[in-house]
Amino acid sequence: MPILDIKDLKKGYADPEGVRSLVVDVPAFSVDAGQQVALRGSSGCGKTTFLNLVAGILQADSGVITIDGEILTGRSESVRDKLRARHMGYVFQTFNLLQGYTALENVLLGMMFGKGADTERAKALLERVGLAERMHYRPRALSVGQQQRVAVARALANHPKLVLADEPTGNLDHHHADTALRLIREICSENGAALLLVSHDPKILDQFDTHFDFADINRRVRESAQ
Amino acid sequence: MGGIFLLVRRSLRQHAFSTVATVVAVALSAGLVMSVFSIQYQARRAFTGGDVGFDAVLGARGSQLQLVLNAVFHLETSPGNIPWSLYQAIKSEPMVKLAIPYATGDNYYGFRIVGTTGELFTDFEYEKGKKLQVAPGGRFFDDTHREAVLGSFVAQKLGTKIGDVVHPYHGLVFDEASKHNEEYVVTGILEPTNTPMDRVVWIPIEGIYRMQGHVLRGTGEVYEAQAGQSIPDENKEVSAVMIKFRNPTAGFTFDQTINRQGKVATLAYPIGKVMLELFEKVGWVNRVFELVAYLVVLVSTAAILASIYNTINERRREFAILRALGARRRTVLTAIILESTAIAFIGSLVGYLFYAAILTGAAIAVRQATGVVLDVFAWHPVLLLTPIGMSLLGAFAGLAPAYKAYSTDVAQNLTPQS
Numbered sequence: 001m002p003i004l005d006i007k008d009l010k011k012g013y014a015d016p017e018g019v020r021s022l023v024v025d026v027p028a029f030s031v032d033a034g035q036q037v038a039l040r041g042s043s044g045c046g047k048t049t050f051l052n053l054v055a056g057i058l059q060a061d062s063g064v065i066t067i068d069g070e071i072l073t074g075r076s077e078s079v080r081d082k083l084r085a086r087h088m089g090y091v092f093q094t095f096n097l098l099q100g101y102t103a104l105e106n107v108l109l110g111m112m113f114g115k116g117a118d119t120e121r122a123k124a125l126l127e128r129v130g131l132a133e134r135m136h137y138r139p140r141a142l143s144v145g146q147q148q149r150v151a152v153a154r155a156l157a158n159h160p161k162l163v164l165a166d167e168p169t170g171n172l173d174h175h176h177a178d179t180a181l182r183l184i185r186e187i188c189s190e191n192g193a194a195l196l197l198v199s200h201d202p203k204i205l206d207q208f209d210t211h212f213d214f215a216d217i218n219r220r221v222r223e224s225a226q
Numbered sequence: 227m228g229g230i231f232l233l234v235r236r237s238l239r240q241h242a243f244s245t246v247a248t249v250v251a252v253a254l255s256a257g258l259v260m261s262v263f264s265i266q267y268q269a270r271r272a273f274t275g276g277d278v279g280f281d282a283v284l285g286a287r288g289s290q291l292q293l294v295l296n297a298v299f300h301l302e303t304s305p306g307n308i309p310w311s312l313y314q315a316i317k318s319e320p321m322v323k324l325a326i327p328y329a330t331g332d333n334y335y336g337f338r339i340v341g342t343t344g345e346l347f348t349d350f351e352y353e354k355g356k357k358l359q360v361a362p363g364g365r366f367f368d369d370t371h372r373e374a375v376l377g378s379f380v381a382q383k384l385g386t387k388i389g390d391v392v393h394p395y396h397g398l399v400f401d402e403a404s405k406h407n408e409e410y411v412v413t414g415i416l417e418p419t420n421t422p423m424d425r426v427v428w429i430p431i432e433g434i435y436r437m438q439g440h441v442l443r444g445t446g447e448v449y450e451a452q453a454g455q456s457i458p459d460e461n462k463e464v465s466a467v468m469i470k471f472r473n474p475t476a477g478f479t480f481d482q483t484i485n486r487q488g489k490v491a492t493l494a495y496p497i498g499k500v501m502l503e504l505f506e507k508v509g510w511v512n513r514v515f516e517l518v519a520y521l522v523v524l525v526s527t528a529a530i531l532a533s534i535y536n537t538i539n540e541r542r543r544e545f546a547i548l549r550a551l552g553a554r555r556r557t558v559l560t561a562i563i564l565e566s567t568a569i570a571f572i573g574s575l576v577g578y579l580f581y582a583a584i585l586t587g588a589a590i591a592v593r594q595a596t597g598v599v600l601d602v603f604a605w606h607p608v609l610l611l612t613p614i615g616m617s618l619l620g621a622f623a624g625l626a627p628a629y630k631a632y633s634t635d636v637a638q639n640l641t642p643q644s
Contacts, residue, residue: 049637057550057636078554085552096547096640100240105232112229113552154551 001069002030003161003194004054009063009073011046011053024050025219026063033161036185036195038205041214047198050218051164054196055088056080068161085114089155089193091184093167095147097139103150104135110157125153128190129183145176149183156187163188165197169204181207229553233561234568237541244533245569248526252573252620255526256612257580259519263608264581265588265600266512272598273299274501278421279352281477282495284308284316284325284467284484290494291504297328297466298497299422299596300338303398304330308491309444310462316469321476324349327464329434334392336400337380339427341434344369350470352419364388364414369430374410379424379597381415388412392427394437407438422597435462469493523619526573530566531623538562538630545631546639555632562628563621570620574613581609 011024023046031037041047052058054065056072059080065072067087072080084090089110097106107122126135129149131142139147148168155163168184169177181204188195197204198214205211238245278298285293286306295302310327317325326349329341347358347366360366360375367373374392386392390412396404410429418424435442435451442449442461449461471477477495484493494500505512545558582602589600 052637055550057640078556081549081552081554084550090550092550092640094641096543096550098236098544098547100236100544101232105236109229109232109548110551112232113548113554113557117229158552 001033003033003068004029004031004196005066006030006054007064009053009065010061011049011058012061024053026050026217027219029217031162031194031196034189034192034194035210036188036208037197038208038211039196039198039214039217040200040202040205040211041198042200045214046218047214048166050214051166051196051198055090055164056084081113085158087161089158089160089163091151091155091163091165091168093170095139095151095171097147097150097154099139102136102138103131103142106139106150107154107157110154114158122153122157125156126150128187129153144171145180148172148176148180152180152184152187156191156193159191160193162194162196165195167199168197169199169201177204230557230561230564233548234565237561237565238568241533241537244537248529248533248569249573249576251526251529252570252616253576253580255519255522256574256577256616257584258522260577260581260608260612261584261588262515262519264585264604264606266515267606268600268604269592269598270505272600274498274505278497279350279470280468280497281471282469282480282493282497284312284469284491284493285465287490287492290492290500293466293492293494294497294500296330297468300340300426301596304465305492307443307463307465308467310459310464312491313464313467314459316467321472321479322469323472324470326350326468327431328466328468329431329463330398330465331434331440332394332396332406332437333398333400334380334394334427335384337377337384337425337427338398339394339429339434341429341431343431346428347375352421352423358419358423359417360414361417367413367428367430369432371430372408372410372433373413373430375414375416375428376412377416377424377426377428377597378418379593380427386412386415388415396439408433420599425597431464432457523616527619527623530569530620531626533569534562534566534624535627535630538627541631542634542639545634546636549634549636550640558634559628559632562631563624566624566627567617567621570616570623571613574616577612577616
């Protein structure tokens with residue numbers, strides 16, 4: 001059974017003149033439980049919008065997104081927030097750690113709006129990503145690679161069934177990017193979470209057994225290219 | 227809910243400077259409001275409702291208020307004197323339980339000297355069941371000697387001890403040049419009564435009559451007391467007679483006969499009502515103080531609003547991240563309202579310190595000026611209502627910034643804004 005199932009998903013935006021143009025047009029897409037899928041696409045092709053739709057941050061114009069059997073689309077914002085908090089983790093390109101909070105608190109915040117804070121699990125995750133000694137540091141006191149590891153721990157904090165990663169290595173050098181990607185994949189596997197990663201970097205995609213070009217699944221990108 | 231409290235705590239810490247500044251502003255306004263109402267209440271109660279030990283004051287024809295201020299609070303000048311015979315007449319009335327004469331006109335370093343009789347110490351109760359007591363080692367004065375008993379505040383302020391000598395100065399205002407020749411030996415220091423009596427130097431009434439330069443006009447003719455000769459009663463005068471009635475109806479009877487039918491003297495009765503008239507006359511001053519206090523509260527509420535509202539723009543990304551982590555809109559809304567409420571509540575708690583400081587300062591000033599003691603720890607509903615009211619206003623002040631945070635677009639604010 002797919003953890004993520006998408007049917008006829010459409011999302012468009014109106015330009016300043018009021019002309020509405022489609023950004024996402026995905027007839028069908030799915031990710032199985034525990035599966036790791038990578039999507040490649042050039043900048044501005046709608047990858048982030050697609051992930052935000054999957055996360056329920058954006059409301060689709062039409063279509064159906066199902067997360068672990070629960071329909072996300074058409075639901076109120078509050079319900080979508082709840083589903084996101086319970087079922088999903090999100091790793092951002094810019095990490096999006098909260099600067100006023102320690103590494104441990106950042107991870108705890110990843111739990112608080114879902115199943116509730118579990119300090120032991122948060123500590124265990126930080127130990128797992130190699131930050132046992134730095135869990136009480138604030139993000140500014142951590143290196144870029146360490147910040148990304150905190151972001152990974154936070155994304156996994158709430159036992160998510162699906163982890164969304166938007167250019168998670170975009171801000172890292174080649175060496176750190178490889179390490180971070182390996183870590184994300186390992187931790188998702190260890191926690192039984194599916195991973196949907198988007199990136200513009202072909203080297204990253206090559207490491208995934210299942211990877212698509214965003215144009216393959218997004219009709220709108222395909223049509224633009226033709 | 228734990229998440230919300232963490233957000234509130236961290237936000238207050240992250241914006242520590244503006245938090246502290248706003249807390250201080252709120253604390254000042256809370257302290258001011260509590261002080262204004264508490265001082266008003268305590269002053270009103272002390273001057274109008276407090277037990278002064280006497281029911282009425284008999285004095286020269288004129289203002290009842292001046293009479294009370296002069297004889298009870300030892301503040302104003304005396305409206306004049308009445309003959310000794312009037313004192314004797316009222317004292318002999320069956321409905322009068324106690325009548326004690328006061329004679330004034332001199333001071334000791336600004337503290338009023340009051341000539342009276344020993345009954346003040348033996349029969350008078352300044353509160354039910356409480357008579358004046360001298361501190362250990364002292365005694366009350368002997369009516370026939372040049373002896374003085376000092377109120378506790380006078381002794382404390384001037385550092386006067388038993389056995390010290392008191393030189394009276396003529397008039398109610400201290401003037402180095404108007405020193406009398408007479409000397410009075412301090413025989414006792416009164417235990418504190420927390421009444422205006424603490425600010426008085428008590429001497430035998432004959433002392434006032436025999437003070438160098440003093441003349442008596444009890445008969446209408448000028449009479450100067452001579453050493454070694456007794457003073458005929460018809461020449462004696464008193465500034466006031468302090469009266470305690472056997473029952474409340476007696477006061478109304480004397481009010482009728484002395485104030486409405488008589489033309490010689492004035493009876494200030496009841497004392498509390500006379501003072502109440504004063505408070506009602508100056509009631510607008512209280513209203514002004516209240517208005518200023520309310521305005522300060524409004525300003526501090528606006529300060530809360532401004533301090534939080536100004537941080538919202540820089541925190542939009544934080545809200546977007548929290549929302550991406552699953553925080554609902556109402557979580558963000560609640561966190562901001564709780565934050566502004568917390569600032570107001572903490573400010574109110576700190577406000578108790580300002581309240582204590584203001585009230586202590588006011589208590590010192592009021593005690594020095596009037597002898598009336600304000601109690602910093604006295605209960606008044608404003609002490610409870612202020613933190614509640616300030617917290618509600620804080621919550622109200624948080625509504626606009628909370629709505630701004632509530633409206634944050636998650637997708638737009640997730641990426642850093644350069």
